[in-house]
Amino acid sequence: MHIAVIGGGITGLSAAWELQQRGTDYTVLEADPRWGGKIVxxxxxxxxxxxxxxxxxxxxxxxxxxxxxxxxxxxxxxxxxxxxxETRGIFVLDRASLHPIPLSPTQFFTTPLLTLRGKLRLLAEPFQPARRDDGDESLADFVRRRLGQEALDKFIGPVLGGIYNTDPERQSILVASPVMREMEKEAGGLFAGALQRAFRAKKKPVRAPRFITFRNGLQALTDELARQLTGDLRLNARVENVRTEGHGYRIQTANGESLYADAVIFATLANQTATMLKDISPQASQRLGEFNxxxxxxxxxxxxxxxxxxxxxxxxxxxxxxxxxxxxxxxxxxxxxxxxxxxxxxxxxxxxxxxxxxxxxxxxxxxxxxxxxxxxxxxxxxxxxxxxxxxxxxxxxxQAEVGHLQRVDKIEAGLPPGMTLAGSSYRGIAVPDCIRQGREAARKTLMSLRGGTLPPTSRTQQ
Ligand SMILES: Cc1cc2nc3c(=O)[nH]c(=O)nc-3n(C[C@H](O)[C@H](O)[C@H](O)COP(=O)(O)OP(=O)(O)OC[C@H]3O[C@@H](n4cnc5c(N)ncnc54)[C@H](O)[C@@H]3O)c2cc1C
The missing domain is CATH 3.90.660.20 (Protoporphyrinogen oxidase, mitochondrial; domain 2)
Incomplete structure (x- = not known):
């Protein structure tokens, strides 16, 4: 059994790591002359x-x-x-002047960013009815519903829009910030949810920092991952085409290499994957090509x-x-x-x-x-x-627009057997989301090839 992973960013490397842990042969094909993709x-x-x-x-x-x-x-x-x-000393530009994002009570009551009406509306958040279904909505609709239009316009929209490099009116809340919908569902609102989570975190014996990095830069993670991967790793191997051969697939790269694999994990962006799927799955290719x-x-x-x-x-x-x-x-x-x-x-x-x-x-x-x-x-x-x-x-x-997760499910369901999508275009853009998706794609692929069973990891065998 041999599995091809296309893309050597954090998603592809994580998929390969999971395959390696489960004793499976793999090849990672990366177009660039270096590993890590956007982690640099x-x-x-x-x-x-x-x-x-x-x-x-x-x-x-x-x-x-x-x-x-x-x-x-x-x-x-x-x-x-x-x-x-990450939250101290953060400013927002509003009508050409800088304002600190109000995080302390004093800043909140004195900030000129919000009118009194806007502040009262924000403080009324705990009294807004909670939405408890799993349907999607835009980031903007969610913030408007819970915190009001002014909070959206003046700081929450700019902050979240900035983080996701997006227009909050189009961005899916379920992809950008599912945690906010979870808090609403579990606790009835954002204030209550944040309090509940802070209380739970306090009770944990070891409190991890909210954010981490690596002393020598985040690339230390992908460098180390590539170093510990012992499978077939190929740089400068841009995949041009994937076609059916026997029970598996023949993968063709721009530098003339050719590889047979029983299954393929696409750890590339949707538009990049669309190009590779053009011949073998025109419908999926067209839909992935439409992703913004x-x-x-x-x-x-x-x-x-x-x-x-x-x-x-x-x-x-x-x-x-x-x-x-x-x-x-x-x-x-x-x-x-x-x-x-x-x-x-x-x-x-x-x-x-x-x-x-x-x-x-x-x-x-x-x-x-x-x-x-x-x-x-x-x-x-x-x-x-x-x-x-x-x-x-x-x-x-x-970008993940409203209804994104359903669109991804549908595209995946229509892919030829043994083909899986993973990475920032699909179910979350943050690095931990990409690691999760890469590893899940590896497990899903193994299960589909082995009739629903999963080989144990080297860790569980020890
Ligand atoms: C400026 C910026 C800041 C960010 N900040 C954060 C942050 O602070 N925290 C956080 O968690 N996330 C952050 N992110 C998001 C996160 O970095 C990315 O979502 C994640 O690194 C994507 O990893 P990936 O492996 O899915 O994709 P990529 O890193 O894009 O890797 C895909 C790989 O596929 C290769 N490839 C493409 N086409 C082919 C082909 N035909 N054949 C072979 N290989 C191919 C590419 O060369 C690339 O190496 C940030 C992103 C950016 C751009």
């Missing part, structure tokens, strides 16, 4: 100083345990670092600390699309994770591509000019960065 960490050097920056994800939420569990299996727990709270994938990019810039205005102390800035700026968000990496920087310098990460998709296609000099102008106008940073780098993903950020 690099070091910028300036004189004698080093700055560790992330191109894609930088922190992982521990409420979803899959990344922690994988790190444990790989023997990497000692490399985990706590990036601190947005541009996204990150730009990391190193400044002299003296070039950054002292006030306000901004850790993060969310920029709603209605403000019509050319950047979507800014994080002060050196304030969030000072150990990745050098004293005397400030490192900023700017997110692009959501509000103004064309920025991701701009040549470097034009992009830098745009970013300098935006940072000067928004944060008063007039100086040029000392050094900088950019990561671009054209059409690389999948």
């Amino acid at each position: 960490s690099t070091t910028l050097e300036l004189n004698q100083s080093k700055f560790l920056v992330e191109g894609g994800p930088d922190t992982l939420v521990t409420r979803k345990p899959e990344a922690w569990e994988l790190a444990d299996e790989l023997g990497m727990l000692d490399q985990i670092a706590d990036p601190g709270s 994938q947005q541009n996204i990019g990150t730009v990391s810039l190193v400044y002299r600390e003296t070039d950054i205005p002292k006030e306000p102390v901004v850790n993060g800035l969310m920029i709603p699309r209605r403000e019509r700026r050319l950047i979507d968000a800014v994080t002060f990496t050196s304030r969030k994770m000072p150990e990745r920087s050098t004293p005397g310098y400030a490192v900023l990460r700017v997110f692009i591509g959501g509000g103004a998709p064309e920025t991701v296609d701009m040549p470097d000099h034009q992009l830098l000019a745009v970013i300098r102008k935006e940072l000067a106008e928004l944060l008063g940073i007039a100086a040029a960065p000392q050094t900088w780098t950019v990561f671009r993903w054209q059409g690389g950020f999948p």
Whole structure:
């Protein structure tokens, strides 16, 4: 039995890890010359100083345990670092001025972001009727229903819209934030649900930080995973075509390689998978090709600390699309994770591509000019960065619109036998979601090939 995994991002590598744990032969085919996909960490050097920056994800939420569990299996727990709270010093741009997101009671009562009416509506959340069915709705409809229109417009929409690089009016709540619907279902509302969860967390003997990262960057996880995978791993192997052969599939790559597999796990984005399925499953290919994938990019810039205005102390800035700026968000990496920087310098990460998709296609000099102008106008940073780098993903950020999970179920049900989809286009975009999906895809594939049984893992055998 041989299984092909297409895509060597965290999803594909996790699928391969699960197959390896269960004693199954596999080949991972990755188009790029490196493993990890969007997980990419690099070091910028300036004189004698080093700055560790992330191109894609930088922190992982521990409420979803899959990344922690994988790190444990790989023997990497000692490399985990706590990036601190993600919520302090976060600002939102509203009508061209910066406002702290009100998280403390004092901030809440004094913020000019919300009118008195908006504040009262938000405080009335516990008295709103709870929705307890499993039907989908947009992120915007959910927030409007529970917290009111102003909370949606002024900070919750911009924050969640920023995290998911999306329009909250179209984004599926069941994909973006199922936990909010779970809290409503279990506790009757968000305040009650948050209290319940905080109480449960307090009772746990060991309290994990809310977010984790890896001391040497998140790429340490995919590097270690690739290092411990002992199967057939192929880089520079872009799959062009998959067709039926006997009881399995013949996979053809752009560099002329050909591989036979009994089953195939597609750990690639929906639009990428659509191209590979064109001949073998035209209907699935057409539907996957219709999935919306947005541009996204990150730009990391190193400044002299003296070039950054002292006030306000901004850790993060969310920029709603209605403000019509050319950047979507800014994080002060050196304030969030000072150990990745050098004293005397400030490192900023700017997110692009959501509000103004064309920025991701701009040549470097034009992009830098745009970013300098935006940072000067928004944060008063007039100086040029000392050094900088950019990561671009054209059409690389999948969107999940209302009804998404049902659409995915339907597409999967129509796939040829032994073909499985996994990854950020399908059932959650965060890294732990991708790990879960990769591992589930491996188990599902094995079950389908073995008539419903699953070989034990090397861990359960011990
Ligand atoms: C800027 C940014 C910030 C993010 N921040 C966070 C965060 O802080 N926390 C978090 O949890 N998540 C975050 N995410 C989301 C998370 O990083 C991604 O959803 C996740 O890494 C996707 O992993 P994947 O393996 O499914 O896809 P990818 O990483 O896209 O991997 C897919 C792989 O398939 C390969 N491929 C494509 N076509 C072919 C083909 N034809 N043949 C062979 N190989 C092919 C690609 O080269 C790629 O390596 C962020 C994402 C971005 C872009």
